[in-house]
Amino acid sequence: MLSFVLSRLGSLALSLVVASLVIFAVVQIIPGDPATFMMGLNATPASVETLRKALGLTGSLPVRYLHWVGGMLSGDLGTSYTYRVPVAGLVLQRLQVSLPLTLFALFLSLALALPAGILAAARRGRGADLTVMGFTQLGIAVPNFWFAMLLALLFALKLHWLPAGGFPGWKAGVLPVLRSLTLPAIALALPQAAILARVMRSSLIDTLGQDFIRTARAKGLSSGQAVRRHAVRNALIPVLTILGLQFSFLLAGGIIIENVFYLPGLGRLIFQGITQRDLIVVQSVVMLLVAAVIVVNFVVEIAYALIDPRLRRQA
Incomplete structure (x- = not known):
């Protein structure tokens, strides 16, 4: 190892x-x-x-x-030409919004995708499978910014359950922060959950056709036990690949969602840096995001090895 x-x-x-x-x-x-x-x-x-x-x-x-x-x-990213403050301070300030939003959206995506993908694979060709695949197709097809506006209209303007936008800051407390991030996280999570569910379903169907699953069933395990004990773990590798890519996308790719909900995150900082021609901000923040992508891929590869010992032996 x-x-x-x-x-x-x-x-x-x-x-x-x-x-x-x-x-x-x-x-x-x-x-x-x-x-x-x-x-x-x-x-x-x-x-x-x-x-x-x-x-x-x-x-x-x-x-x-x-x-x-x-x-x-050394932590010196230069000084922003537009804001006249160190870029490192700007990044840390925006990470207080983007990182919790990314983690929140990833949690919601996993919580929705894994059960849906497992259910669809276990009930392949039946009503549950067709229902899950229909919803995932809808989740992929609908633009997340349009869905974000629908969420704001329903839960913020109509029902008044959640705020329509803005970020209160961590000094206001954890609950107000979570309330302000809930609608953006749902808008970001649903398309990613649709992709993850389809990948999980396909990977699990392939795994269920392997010889070791038939051996496990021959030894007396039920279909559900074989799925839980053996199939799910072996089907997670493609899911981890997509999950690593989604983390990188959510960290910097939520520019539209951040603008819909007026969130001062990293994506909005890059957009402002480009429009204001602040090359110091753009160069430093893009390098940090690329580094985040590379580090996340490294963590995913280590997770591969922990899940599948065959990868360690091949390496």
């Missing part, structure tokens, strides 16, 4: 280096000078030169890259 983890750590480090090089290069190849791009066409040469120094654009490319990477490793 140790050699498996070490090999994956080496792959993780290499992926981070390549990702940092690509992101740094993309910012550098923007047509024209990045400082001029951020300041606009009417900026004076003195102000452009001042911003170039602040952005660290005065040295050679290798020196600037090492300076940027070294700053990120």
Whole structure:
């Protein structure tokens, strides 16, 4: 197991280096000078030169890259040109919204998808299977922003059960925060739950056709016992793959949902950085999100090995 983890750590480090090089290069190849791009066409040469120094654009490319990477490793992500505050502080502030929202949505997605997928696979071709597959198809087809607006109209404006938007802050208490995140989390979770349920159903159907399941049934286990004790665990690997991708998507991909519910999260920060031409924010936050994707994939691979020992032996 140790050699498996070490090999994956080496792959993780290499992926981070390549990702940092690509992101740094993309910012550098923007047509024209990045400082001029951020300041606009009417900026004076003195102000452009001042911003170039602040952005660290005065040295050679290798020196600037090492300076940027070294700053990120030490927690210095630079200073936002728009907000005039450290980018690290902005990221930590927005993570207080995006991370709980992501975890909440993932929890709801798993809580809905796993039972639905197992039920559909166990009742394959019957009414329960057709019902679950119908709802999952609907969940995939309906845009989440439209569903978010329906949730706000029903539960916030009509029934007054939950707030329609905004984030009260953690100082207001856990309950108000959970109330403000419930509708966005449901809007994000339902399409992801539909995908997970379909993957779980397909994977479980394939697993139920394996020889070890027939052996377990021949030894006296009932259909339900064979599913619970043997089939579900072996069917989880494709589900973990999708779950890792969904975590990364939910962390940064909820830009529309955050705008619908007026949530100050990471997705909205990237959108504002792009529209306000704040390249420092965009470069640093994108690198952090890419790092989060790589780390989550590393955790998923370790989970693979824990679930299926054959992967450790192959590694």
